Amino acid sequence: MHLWEKLKNKESFFVTGTDEHGLKIQAVAEKRGISPKTLVDEVSLNFKHLAEKFDIQYDRFIRTTDGDHIESVKHFWKTMNERGLIYKGTHSGWYAVSDETFYPESQIEKVTDSNGISKMISKETKNEVIFHEESNYFFRLSKFRDRLINYLKENPQLITPKNKYDSILAELEGEKLEDLSISRPSSRLLWGIEVPGDDTQRIYVWFDALINYITAAGYPKSLNAPTSPWPAVHVIGKDIARFHCIYWPIFLMAADLPLPKQIVIHSHWLCDGFKMSKSLGNVVDPLDTLDYYGQDACRFFLSEYSNIESDSNYSEREFHFTRENLIGKYANLVTRCGGPSFDIEESVAMLKEGSFDKIESFWEDCPYENPAAVKDAAGKLRACLDNLYPAMDTHLENFDHMKATQVWWEAIEAGNQLFQLGQPWIFTKEMKNENLQPEKRETSKLVQSFLVYMAAETCRIGSILMGPIMPHLSHKILDRLGVSMQKRTAQYASVGQDSTYGHGANDKGKKLPIERIKMREST
Known part of the structure; x- marks a missing residue:
C-alpha cells in the first residue's frame, strides 16, 4: 500500500520494526549465553535484511530499544499515572510466556496431546498458559469498555474485515473487561523499560510495544503537528488483534489522542493447507524462496494468493x-x-x-x-x-x-x-x-x-x-x-495518456525480461 499511495502521488509514511523487550527475549538470550541487547541487535538486522531482499521501502524501521521510544513510553506512563489510571495490585491468572499476556478464563481451554498429557492453552494463539500470581501495576481498562463499544458502533470501519470487527465487538459486549496488568516484577523480568519511580517493576511488553506507532509519528512533541502521519492505518496479524483492537484504542482514548484511521487484520499463511510447523517439515523459508524464484515472482504470488478474510495457502x-x-x-x-x-x-x-x-x-x-x-x-x-x-x-x-x-x-x-x-x-x-x-x-x-x-x-x-x-x-x-x-x-494509467513512448522498443536482440526456471523438487 505504501508504494501504491506513492504511485498516486500521495504522501505516505511506512513504519515497520521490531518489538525487542520481554520475557521471551530474556529467556532466549540466557539460553544462548549472550545479553538481550546483543540478541535483539542480531534479530533486528535479520528483519532489516529481509526487508531489503524483498525491496520493502520503509520510512522508519523502529526498534523498541530506540532512545526516543523509551522516552515516549515513560512519558505515556507518567501521563496515565497523573490521570489516576494506574494503580498497584496483585494479579493471578493464566499467563502465556509465548504471548507475554494474561488471558481470562473465557479465552483458554484444556487440550490433551497424543501422549495423554493435558495442558491449558489460549484459544486464539494455541500457546500454553500457566497459572501465575504476582504484584503488578494495573491500567484501568475496564473504565473505557462502554466508551470503546460505542466508538466501534459509530465507526465500524475502524476494524476490517467485517468478520474481525464483529468478533471484537462481540467479545467486548459479551464479556467483562478486566483491568490490565501493565508491569512485571524486576525479579522475573529485567529486560524491559523500568517503571518511572519504581525500579522493582518493568513495563509490560505490550504497553511498551504499542506506543511505537505514535513514537514514530512524533509523540510526545509533535504528534499533532500538521506534518505528523498520525492517525495511521495499522496492518496486523489476527493473533494480535486483541492488543491492537481493545488495549490500544483504550490507551489512546485515555491519553486524549486520536485513534487509528483503521486496523486491518490479516489472516495467516498455511502451506499446502496446513499450519507451518517445523515438526511437519512444511516451513517455507522466504529468503531461500526469493533466491530461487526471484523477488518479483515472490511479491506477486503473495499478492495473488493473499486472502484477507481467511488463511492463505502457499503451494x-x-x-x-x-x-x-x-x-x-x-x-x-x-x-x-x-x-x-x-x-x-x-x-x-x-x-x-x-x-x-x-x-x-x-x-x-x-x-x-x-x-x-x-x-x-x-x-x-x-x-x-x-x-x-x-x-x-x-x-x-x-x-x-x-x-x-x-x-x-x-x-x-x-x-x-x-x-x-x-x-x-x-x-x-x-x-x-x-x-x-x-x-x-x-x-x-x-x-x-x-x-x-x-x-x-x-x-x-x-x-x-x-x-x-x-x-x-x-x-x-x-x-x-x-x-x-x-x-x-x-x-x-489509461489508454492514450502517454504519446511519447516506443523509441527503440522494436530493436533486435531484446531478451525476455524474466527467464523460465524449473519448479523446486522440495521446499
Missing part, C-alpha cells in the same frame, strides 16, 4: 504456475508486440494523430473468419484498460490484493486475446505484395498498428499499475517500451 506448484503465467502472458506480450516486424513508436504516433479514431469501420475489410470477434475483443480490452486503475484502487483501498490482482490479470488476458485474434503478423506478409492496392495497404497498416498499439498499451498500463507489487519486472518492461520515468504514475 510450490501454484507458485511455479503463477511465475510461468507471468512469463507466458505478461512478459511475453511485450516481446511479441516488440518484435522487429512491428513498430510501437510509429503506432503511438498514429494514435496521437487520430489515425485509430474510426478503427471499428475497418474490421470487416480484414482477412478474418470472424471480424466481429476481433472487434468485440478490441472493445473489451479498451474497457478493461480504462477501468483497471479505478478497479485496482478500490480493491487495494480495502486491502484486497487478491481481487486487485484478478482484475489486472483480466486486462492482461484481454490484451493477449486481441493480439491472438487480430494476428498483426498476417499484415506484414500482405503488405509485401507489390500488387496490393494503396487503399488496401493503408488499411492493413492501420489495423496492424492498432493491434500493436493496444498490446503495447496493455503492457504499459499493466506495468505501471503492477509497479508497487513487482517493481523490478514492471520497470524492466516499461524500460523496454521506452516509457519515461516521469510517466510511470497512476495519472498515465
Whole structure:
C-alpha cells in the first residue's frame, strides 16, 4: 500500500520494526549465553535484511530499544499515572510466556496431546498458559469498555474485515473487561523499560510495544503537528488483534489522542493447507524462496494468493504456475508486440494523430473468419484498460490484493486475446505484395498498428499499475517500451495518456525480461 499511495502521488509514511523487550527475549538470550541487547541487535538486522531482499521501502524501521521510544513510553506512563489510571495490585491468572499476556478464563481451554498429557492453552494463539500470581501495576481498562463499544458502533470501519470487527465487538459486549496488568516484577523480568519511580517493576511488553506507532509519528512533541502521519492505518496479524483492537484504542482514548484511521487484520499463511510447523517439515523459508524464484515472482504470488478474510495457502506448484503465467502472458506480450516486424513508436504516433479514431469501420475489410470477434475483443480490452486503475484502487483501498490482482490479470488476458485474434503478423506478409492496392495497404497498416498499439498499451498500463507489487519486472518492461520515468504514475494509467513512448522498443536482440526456471523438487 505504501508504494501504491506513492504511485498516486500521495504522501505516505511506512513504519515497520521490531518489538525487542520481554520475557521471551530474556529467556532466549540466557539460553544462548549472550545479553538481550546483543540478541535483539542480531534479530533486528535479520528483519532489516529481509526487508531489503524483498525491496520493502520503509520510512522508519523502529526498534523498541530506540532512545526516543523509551522516552515516549515513560512519558505515556507518567501521563496515565497523573490521570489516576494506574494503580498497584496483585494479579493471578493464566499467563502465556509465548504471548507475554494474561488471558481470562473465557479465552483458554484444556487440550490433551497424543501422549495423554493435558495442558491449558489460549484459544486464539494455541500457546500454553500457566497459572501465575504476582504484584503488578494495573491500567484501568475496564473504565473505557462502554466508551470503546460505542466508538466501534459509530465507526465500524475502524476494524476490517467485517468478520474481525464483529468478533471484537462481540467479545467486548459479551464479556467483562478486566483491568490490565501493565508491569512485571524486576525479579522475573529485567529486560524491559523500568517503571518511572519504581525500579522493582518493568513495563509490560505490550504497553511498551504499542506506543511505537505514535513514537514514530512524533509523540510526545509533535504528534499533532500538521506534518505528523498520525492517525495511521495499522496492518496486523489476527493473533494480535486483541492488543491492537481493545488495549490500544483504550490507551489512546485515555491519553486524549486520536485513534487509528483503521486496523486491518490479516489472516495467516498455511502451506499446502496446513499450519507451518517445523515438526511437519512444511516451513517455507522466504529468503531461500526469493533466491530461487526471484523477488518479483515472490511479491506477486503473495499478492495473488493473499486472502484477507481467511488463511492463505502457499503451494510450490501454484507458485511455479503463477511465475510461468507471468512469463507466458505478461512478459511475453511485450516481446511479441516488440518484435522487429512491428513498430510501437510509429503506432503511438498514429494514435496521437487520430489515425485509430474510426478503427471499428475497418474490421470487416480484414482477412478474418470472424471480424466481429476481433472487434468485440478490441472493445473489451479498451474497457478493461480504462477501468483497471479505478478497479485496482478500490480493491487495494480495502486491502484486497487478491481481487486487485484478478482484475489486472483480466486486462492482461484481454490484451493477449486481441493480439491472438487480430494476428498483426498476417499484415506484414500482405503488405509485401507489390500488387496490393494503396487503399488496401493503408488499411492493413492501420489495423496492424492498432493491434500493436493496444498490446503495447496493455503492457504499459499493466506495468505501471503492477509497479508497487513487482517493481523490478514492471520497470524492466516499461524500460523496454521506452516509457519515461516521469510517466510511470497512476495519472498515465489509461489508454492514450502517454504519446511519447516506443523509441527503440522494436530493436533486435531484446531478451525476455524474466527467464523460465524449473519448479523446486522440495521446499
